[in-house]
Amino acid sequence: MAPEFAPPPASAPAAPDLKMTLESPLVLQSGVTLSRVTLAYQTYGTLNAARTNCVLVCHALTGNQYLAGVHPATGKRGWWDDLVGPGKVIDTDRFFVVCANVLGGCMGSTGPKEIDPGAGKPWGLRFPVITIRDMVQAQAKLLDYLGVEKLFCVTGGSMGAMQVLEWASRYPTRVFAAVPIAGSYRHSAQNIAFHEVGRQAIMADPDWSHGNYLEVDKIPKRGLAVARMAAHITYLSEAALHRKFGRRLQDRETLTYGFDADFQVESYLRHQGYTFVDRFDANSYLYITRAMDYFDLAQENGGVLANAFKGTPVRYCLISFSSDWLFPTEESRAIVRALNAVAANVSFVEVESDKGHDAFLLDEPEFHQTLQGFIDGSAEICGLPPRLAKGPRA
Amino acid sequence: MAPEFAPPPASAPAAPDLKMTLESPLVLQSGVTLSRVTLAYQTYGTLNAARTNCVLVCHALTGNQYLAGVHPATGKRGWWDDLVGPGKVIDTDRFFVVCANVLGGCMGSTGPKEIDPGAGKPWGLRFPVITIRDMVQAQAKLLDYLGVEKLFCVTGGSMGAMQVLEWASRYPTRVFAAVPIAGSYRHSAQNIAFHEVGRQAIMADPDWSHGNYLEVDKIPKRGLAVARMAAHITYLSEAALHRKFGRRLQDRETLTYGFDADFQVESYLRHQGYTFVDRFDANSYLYITRAMDYFDLAQENGGVLANAFKGTPVRYCLISFSSDWLFPTEESRAIVRALNAVAANVSFVEVESDKGHDAFLLDEPEFHQTLQGFIDGSAEICGLPPRLAKGPRA
Numbered sequence: 001m002a003p004e005f006a007p008p009p010a011s012a013p014a015a016p017d018l019k020m021t022l023e024s025p026l027v028l029q030s031g032v033t034l035s036r037v038t039l040a041y042q043t044y045g046t047l048n049a050a051r052t053n054c055v056l057v058c059h060a061l062t063g064n065q066y067l068a069g070v071h072p073a074t075g076k077r078g079w080w081d082d083l084v085g086p087g088k089v090i091d092t093d094r095f096f097v098v099c100a101n102v103l104g105g106c107m108g109s110t111g112p113k114e115i116d117p118g119a120g121k122p123w124g125l126r127f128p129v130i131t132i133r134d135m136v137q138a139q140a141k142l143l144d145y146l147g148v149e150k151l152f153c154v155t156g157g158s159m160g161a162m163q164v165l166e167w168a169s170r171y172p173t174r175v176f177a178a179v180p181i182a183g184s185y186r187h188s189a190q191n192i193a194f195h196e197v198g199r200q201a202i203m204a205d206p207d208w209s210h211g212n213y214l215e216v217d218k219i220p221k222r223g224l225a226v227a228r229m230a231a232h233i234t235y236l237s238e239a240a241l242h243r244k245f246g247r248r249l250q251d252r253e254t255l256t257y258g259f260d261a262d263f264q265v266e267s268y269l270r271h272q273g274y275t276f277v278d279r280f281d282a283n284s285y286l287y288i289t290r291a292m293d294y295f296d297l298a299q300e301n302g303g304v305l306a307n308a309f310k311g312t313p314v315r316y317c318l319i320s321f322s323s324d325w326l327f328p329t330e331e332s333r334a335i336v337r338a339l340n341a342v343a344a345n346v347s348f349v350e351v352e353s354d355k356g357h358d359a360f361l362l363d364e365p366e367f368h369q370t371l372q373g374f375i376d377g378s379a380e381i382c383g384l385p386p387r388l389a390k391g392p393r394a
Numbered sequence: 395m396a397p398e399f400a401p402p403p404a405s406a407p408a409a410p411d412l413k414m415t416l417e418s419p420l421v422l423q424s425g426v427t428l429s430r431v432t433l434a435y436q437t438y439g440t441l442n443a444a445r446t447n448c449v450l451v452c453h454a455l456t457g458n459q460y461l462a463g464v465h466p467a468t469g470k471r472g473w474w475d476d477l478v479g480p481g482k483v484i485d486t487d488r489f490f491v492v493c494a495n496v497l498g499g500c501m502g503s504t505g506p507k508e509i510d511p512g513a514g515k516p517w518g519l520r521f522p523v524i525t526i527r528d529m530v531q532a533q534a535k536l537l538d539y540l541g542v543e544k545l546f547c548v549t550g551g552s553m554g555a556m557q558v559l560e561w562a563s564r565y566p567t568r569v570f571a572a573v574p575i576a577g578s579y580r581h582s583a584q585n586i587a588f589h590e591v592g593r594q595a596i597m598a599d600p601d602w603s604h605g606n607y608l609e610v611d612k613i614p615k616r617g618l619a620v621a622r623m624a625a626h627i628t629y630l631s632e633a634a635l636h637r638k639f640g641r642r643l644q645d646r647e648t649l650t651y652g653f654d655a656d657f658q659v660e661s662y663l664r665h666q667g668y669t670f671v672d673r674f675d676a677n678s679y680l681y682i683t684r685a686m687d688y689f690d691l692a693q694e695n696g697g698v699l700a701n702a703f704k705g706t707p708v709r710y711c712l713i714s715f716s717s718d719w720l721f722p723t724e725e726s727r728a729i730v731r732a733l734n735a736v737a738a739n740v741s742f743v744e745v746e747s748d749k750g751h752d753a754f755l756l757d758e759p760e761f762h763q764t765l766q767g768f769i770d771g772s773a774e775i776c777g778l779p780p781r782l783a784k785g786p787r788a
Binding site for chain 2: 030032125128186187188189190193194200203204206226236238241242244245246257258259261262263265269270290293296299325328
């Protein structure tokens with residue numbers, strides 16, 4: 001495959017706001033052609049001389065490219081800092097880790113918030129609807145640009161898992177190992193319904209201004225906050241909510257008989273909603289939820305999921321969480337059955353956890369051990385040097 | 395107990411808009427005194443001479459007093475018409491069935507939509523926060539008015555079950571049998587969270603006008619619709635949504651790559667939201683969800699649920715549904731355990747159903763048979779005449 005660009009130096013330093021702009025237009029799944037697509041991305045670790053140690057991490061709905069370490073501007077830890085770093089499960093002393101903000105996102109990649117070069121103003125709703133396949137196609141171009149022809153591993157949770165499945169099924173020769181975590185091969189009716197509530201909440205906010213809020217200098221904060229609150233409940237298990245909050249009151253001894261946040265869980269939820277609007281774009285939320293809703297790897301393969309994996313050389317490891325009701329274990333099992341049907345190399349672990357869907361973002365030892373074991377085993381088979389047996393992790 | 399009113403004729407005919415207004419003020423759980431409380435109610439069947447055949451049905455969050463038959467104005471079937479009527483499970487040939495719109499409701503009972511007599515304008519947010527106990531206290535006054543000192547049975551689903559539990563624990567000598575269906579003794583953190591999302595959606599709508607929308611001739615339709623959509627998902631099981639809609643498209647062959655309702659489930663949800671605003675008051679939604687959130691029968695009894703039932707003479711039958719994730723079976727089991735701890739007369743059935751929480755409103759044969767068996771058995775013990783063994787039901 002001929003890269004469209006001269007590759008950058010093999011050792012790309014971690015820095016804010018790395019960007020890559022495609023010279024050729026991207027033909028989207030909808031048929032629309034999108035020109036001058038930019039992906040904002042981060043890299044961690046060093047690409048080896050053979051260019052065989054790249055791990056691509058795909059982020060979730062509201063995730064971003066800042067995986068590890070501390071973001072220089074926000075001061076926040078990366079969303080997978082527990083897992084990615086020197087000596088960690090995804091060991092940046094061994095692997096060259098890449099994570100890009102998805103197409104349609106709002107952290108520097110081309111999306112509805114960015115300026116439409118043709119119109120000289122933000123895309124807003126004129127931005128074309130994108131799909132998981134489009135996101136993955138753009139990532140493949142980024143890897144061309146980075147000089148990575150084949151990934152050692154592609155992984156991610158939730159919407160990240162959808163991208164992993166799309167990657168491994170569409171580019172089987174470019175992936176050695178694939179780890180879809182807490183994901184599904186198609187978005188369920190219940191999940192589409194929750195997304196639709198979020199979109200309706202955003203669109204119900206008059207400040208959304210039919211999608212043109214950036215042009216009229218408004219932000220649909222209330223609608224986006226409500227969308228986030230509804231979604232946030234689905235990320236946790238009932239047990240986790242009960243353990244964290246129960247019916248405990250917030251900074252008061254007794255009920256106030258009013259509509260303030262009497263309960264801690266209300267206060268927490270409001271906080272989740274109203275801090276989200278400072279870091280996320282409402283139109284991006286519409287586009288990315290739509291991409292997830294549209295994802296159906298079976299339907300794309302003649303209605304038979306196994307067709308997506310026929311003859312695949314990819315080594316798969318699927319991970320689900322027992323209390324995840326947004327992407328329940330059964331959804332991962334369906335993928336495992338399809339992979340078994342084509343005699344693929346697949347392992348599967350349901351991690352016992354009461355933390356719900358969010359467990360893939362949390363310090364969950366059995367999950368980390370599972371990923372560690374699979375990565376180390378795959379690295380050995382792939383001919384990569386073993387993990388250094390050294391003292392305490394950095 | 396001296397009724398505050400002269401009782402009406404024992405046989406009260408079914409008619410729209412029966413109303414009872416309390417002469418004495420109601421002292422609410424908050425300590426606030428509410429004057430001239432009106433309850434709008436319906437009755438079905440005839441009170442027997444001994445006044446021993448009354449069944450009180452308590453409605454759910456968005457329910458109303460129109461249980462059975464066809465509403466003369468709306469033309470809609472009553473929400474429990476499958477269960478209540480001549481020859482049906484709650485047989486109006488045998489029982490005198492009463493259902494009142496709850497205090498705080500919007501179907502004729504005193505609530506935030508009604509005129510505050512002191513101010514000459516709608517209550518809005520000046521209406522005091524009410525509780526399940528307040529609702530039940532008002533119902534007890536209604537029964538005084540109707541000349542019913544002791545209920546043969548009190549039953550209801552969801553918030554109705556909360557009222558049933560409050561009734562049986564607070565007025566144990568006024569209840570012979572109690573059937574809380576798909577309920578809980580306290581609202582869980584997850585359920586408070588979902589309610590809070592609904593309230594935030596309503597309050598985020600500028601047309602809500604800080605609760606004064608009726609005064610400025612507006613309706614917070616968009617906010618209320620979003621609240622309803624989010625809540626509606628919780629009433630169904632994932633299996634039911636999958637069975638009813640799956641990923642089927644709405645009136646189209648292919649995805650449109652846009653934000654229209656491509657999927658049937660989206661279309662259904664939008665319909666649920668936007669028809670709801672025509673029949674429900676946004677402020678009532680705030681007040682009634684708050685009443686549910688505040689309900690905690692254990693906390694009201696020194697933190698020990700069993701204390702709520704000590705020495706109870708009431709015969710209990712608890713019913714839950716296997717796919718109900720809003721009020722899961724475990725919540726009913728906790729009540730059964732508390733009743734067992736005080737050696738109460740209790741039976742419990744978890745009905746196998748994939749219909750989710752809404753199953754209590756649907757034609758679910760095992761549920762109907764359970765209720766039928768318990769009612770017939772209790773009627774026999776209570777000395778009421780047996781069900782007529784006749785041909786097909788009316």
